[in-house]
Amino acid sequence: MDESAQRVLEHLTEVEVAAEDILTDKQQIVDLDVRRNRNREALSALRNNSPNDNVKVCFGNMFIKFPQESTRSMILKDQEQLDKEITDLRTRLKAKVNRLNELQGKPELRGYNLAPLSSDEVKAINSLLKK
Amino acid sequence: MAAQVATTKVPEVRDITRIERIGAHSHIRGLGLDDALEPRQVSQGMVGQLASRRAAGLILEMIKDGQIAGRAVLIAGQPGTGKTAIAMGIAQSLGPDTPFTALAGSEIFSLEMSKTEALSQAFRKAIGVRIKEETEIIEGEVVEIQIDRPATGTGAKVGKLTLKTTEMETIYDLGTKMIESLSKERVQAGDVITIDKATGKISKLGRSFTRARDYDAMGAQTQFVQCPEGELQKRKEVVHTVSLHEIDVINSRTQGFLALFSGDTGEIKSEVREQINAKVSEWREEGKAEIIPGVLFIDEVHMLDIECFSFLNRALESDLSPVLIMATNRGITRIRGTNYQSPHGIPIDMLDRLLIIATTPYTEKETRQILKIRCEEEDVELSEEAHTVLTRIGQETSLRYAIQLISTAGLVCRKRRGTEVQVEDIKRVYSLFLDEARSSQYMKEYQDSFLFNETQTSQMDTS
Numbered sequence: 267m268d269e270s271a272q273r274v275l276e277h278l279t280e281v282e283v284a285a286e287d288i289l290t291d292k293q294q295i296v297d298l299d300v301r302r303n304r305n306r307e308a309l310s311a312l313r314n315n316s317p318n319d320n321v322k323v324c325f326g327n328m329f330i331k332f333p334q335e336s337t338r339s340m341i342l343k344d345q346e347q348l349d350k351e352i353t354d355l356r357t358r359l360k361a362k363v364n365r366l367n368e369l370q371g372k373p374e375l376r377g378y379n380l381a382p383l384s385s386d387e388v389k390a391i392n393s394l395l396k397k
Numbered sequence: 398m399a400a401q402v403a404t405t406k407v408p409e410v411r412d413i414t415r416i417e418r419i420g421a422h423s424h425i426r427g428l429g430l431d432d433a434l435e436p437r438q439v440s441q442g443m444v445g446q447l448a449s450r451r452a453a454g455l456i457l458e459m460i461k462d463g464q465i466a467g468r469a470v471l472i473a474g475q476p477g478t479g480k481t482a483i484a485m486g487i488a489q490s491l492g493p494d495t496p497f498t499a500l501a502g503s504e505i506f507s508l509e510m511s512k513t514e515a516l517s518q519a520f521r522k523a524i525g526v527r528i529k530e531e532t533e534i535i536e537g538e539v540v541e542i543q544i545d546r547p548a549t550g551t552g553a554k555v556g557k558l559t560l561k562t563t564e565m566e567t568i569y570d571l572g573t574k575m576i577e578s579l580s581k582e583r584v585q586a587g588d589v590i591t592i593d594k595a596t597g598k599i600s601k602l603g604r605s606f607t608r609a610r611d612y613d614a615m616g617a618q619t620q621f622v623q624c625p626e627g628e629l630q631k632r633k634e635v636v637h638t639v640s641l642h643e644i645d646v647i648n649s650r651t652q653g654f655l656a657l658f659s660g661d662t663g664e665i666k667s668e669v670r671e672q673i674n675a676k677v678s679e680w681r682e683e684g685k686a687e688i689i690p691g692v693l694f695i696d697e698v699h700m701l702d703i704e705c706f707s708f709l710n711r712a713l714e715s716d717l718s719p720v721l722i723m724a725t726n727r728g729i730t731r732i733r734g735t736n737y738q739s740p741h742g743i744p745i746d747m748l749d750r751l752l753i754i755a756t757t758p759y760t761e762k763e764t765r766q767i768l769k770i771r772c773e774e775e776d777v778e779l780s781e782e783a784h785t786v787l788t789r790i791g792q793e794t795s796l797r798y799a800i801q802l803i804s805t806a807g808l809v810c811r812k813r814r815g816t817e818v819q820v821e822d823i824k825r826v827y828s829l830f831l832d833e834a835r836s837s838q839y840m841k842e843y844q845d846s847f848l849f850n851e852t853q854t855s856q857m858d859t860s
Contacts (some may be wrong), residue, residue: 292627296564299628303567310570356632376494377636381684382531385595391528391639391647 277369284366295352302348305326305341312338399784405827421481421800424774427554428486428553429637430454442770443486445763446479450793452754456493457490458694460720467718471698471708471748473725473741476612477796479607480724480809483756484694489723496640496691496719498523502700520712521670522620527690530635532715538605538624539586544783560590562625575599587611589622594630641717644673674717691719698723702734706747713750723751764791764799771800777807778817786823794832802826 312334315321322329322339360378367374428450429440436443436450443450449472459465472480488497498519501823505515511713537560544556556571558579571579575597582599592599604621629792680686695701701709712718722742730742730772739745765788772779779787783806791799806822815822831839840847 291841296628299630300565303565303629307568377527377529377687378686380527380529380636382529382634383680384686387685388530391644 281366281369284290285391286303288359288362288366291362294356295359298348298352298355300347301303302352305348308341309345312341346358423483424770425482425485425489427490428454428457428483434458438508439766439770441486441489444477444766444770445759446626446756447475449479449483449754449756450486452752453487456720456752457487460487460495460690465690465720467713467715467720469713469721469723469747469751471723471725471743471751471753472756473753475758476726477755478758480726480756481696482753484696484722484724487692488694488856494516494525494638495689496523496525496638497694498691499696500693502695502697505701505705510664512702512705516705516708517670517712518642518645518665518692519695520719521645522640522694523691524641524717525638525691526641526644526680527636527638527687527689528680528685530637532633532635533630534633535592535630536590536596536625537629538564538589538607539584541586542579542584544571544580547645560629562627562629563677564627565629567629589625615775616692640691641673641677645669648673653858677717687807688717690717692722694722694724696724697726697728699725699730700733703732703744704734706732706740706744707768710750750838759796761788761792764788764796767791767796768799768803771803775804775807777803777810779803780817780819783818783819783823789825790823790832794834798832801830805830 312321315334317332317334320331320336321337323332324330364374364378424442425783427441427443429515430450431437434451434454436447436454438445438447453472456465456470472479472483484499485543488499491497500519505512505519507515510518540559540561542556542558544554546554554571554576556576558569558575560569560573562566578597578599582590582598582601584601589601589602589605591602603622605624606621607624608715609621617857635850645665649669677686677688681688713721725741725743727742729738729740731737732739732742732744737744765784768784768787768791769779772784787799787802787806790802802823803818805826807819807824809822810816810818813822
């Protein structure tokens with residue numbers, strides 16, 4: 267293989283790696299969201315239960331009876347962790363998408379790195395945004 | 398597929414209405430430059446004027462990079478040499494994201510508004526602010542809604558809502574408020590909905606394709622959409638571009654019924670503008686907004702008077718200032734509002750700030766080419782000889798007159814059920830409609846028989 271073909275191949279590999287990275291992150295967000303929703307369902311199930319019983323919690327392939335209060339706090343902690351991870355992934359995803367665009371020679375997305383307006387500000391100029 | 402067809406139909410309809418009316422510069426699609434900014438002889442509706450197009454292209458690149466702001470450009474040249482065409486070309490190549498405001502010099506003289514107010518509104522219309530809106534939404538296809546009404550008939554309803562995407566499915570417990578808004582929106586199984594997390598607002602996007610065969614009879618306006626992909630709880634970011642003037646208008650409106658209709662006809666207090674400037678620069682520092690300096694185009698700029706020019710001088714120095722492009726066809730003439738003569742009717746101190754692009758009269762070949770483009774634009778077929786005759790007319794009278802003859806000759810041709818405009822059609826409209834030179838000739842010959850003929854001795858004052 268001559269030099270230019272080698273270079274093209276290298277570039278394509280780089281693009282593919284970057285794209286694969288983005289897809290993995292996206293899939294991970296989906297997986298985390300699945301867990302988040304399952305936790306939410308569990309929490310609402312706990313809320314509807316009578317408060318003093320022990321509940322069966324599934325760990326791996328085993329069910330363990332557990333006091334309700336500690337189960338709830340366990341899930342809540344997990345939930346917080348999940349929220350944080352998803353937010354982290356989303357922020358990192360932005361930088362990665364930008365890098366992929368750059369590699370592919372596409373123009374940078376406009377206004378991509380802006381911080382969002384606060385809800386008060388959005389409400390104030392709502393009539394402009396909705397046209 | 399049906400949904401896609403429905404969504405693409407809307408812009409199509411708009412396109413048709415746009416095509417129906419043909420303006421003098423509707424054939425301009427851009428400046429017709431290649432990647433190295435070299436002008437092509439004929440491209441994007443532009444013909445000739447290579448030097449001025451190249452200069453305009455250079456300025457265009459600087460505007461796109463946002464490198465120049467508060468600068469001014471003057472396009473000067475004889476009538477009918479493509480000054481407005483170049484400005485339109487710049488506007489077209491800037492794309493929809495960069496604000497472009499065009500006005501004629503005489504537009505600012507109005508009884509409702511002072512000259513400077515009209516100018517500052519135009520200035521602020523030409524500056525865009527890019528902002529971002531971020532919302533957390535839950536988006537999914539409704540699999541099932543289950544609402545339990547209490548047997549007594551009164552009391553809180555409870556319910557469950559099952560939503561899915563292509564990847565997952567989950568159950569939400571519903572409170573009374575949510576149940577109410579769901580039934581208000583008439584959400585049923587098979588609908589694709591979004592729920593705004595912050596406000597709880599539910600909006601229906603359409604029906605899922607997989608449920609398209611649920612009913613045989615369905616309303617015509619039923620939209621079909623794909624089942625959403627990915628996670629249920631999404632973050633949506635929308636970037637908007639608004640102009641400074643629009644923000645001014647919202648903030649200057651007094652609350653009340655009439656405020657809706659007052660629009661932007663009134664004057665805007667300078668305090669409001671200062672407040673907006675402060676807010677926008679605060680946003681910019683916080684990384685919440687980007688300023689996009691756009692382009693303000695003033696045609697027939699010699700119609701502005703000395704007060705406007707001194708206002709422009711000052712306004713160009715403000716840090717929120719667009720690129721100002723002006724066009725004039727005047728030579729050395731009186732500055733409006735004074736007794737002084739000046740090149741282009743623009744004061745010397747203003748001229749000193751300008752980059753001047755000159756346009757030159759078209760050659761015969763270029764005139765021919767432009768007439769050809771206009772014929773295509775106006776959907777008129779021209780025979781070879783008629784084209785030559787028309788080019789000759791364009792050279793000897795004016796390009797505008799020749800362009801006027803295209804559509805009129807087209808009409809004459811259609812009247813005699815011809816398919817192609819012949820020399821006879823051109824001759825006929827040439828005899829029907831006078832050009833400027835023949836009209837003046839006629840006036841000179843028959844001036845005595847017109848009314849008020851004594852006024853013709855004084856020169857018309859148009860400056």
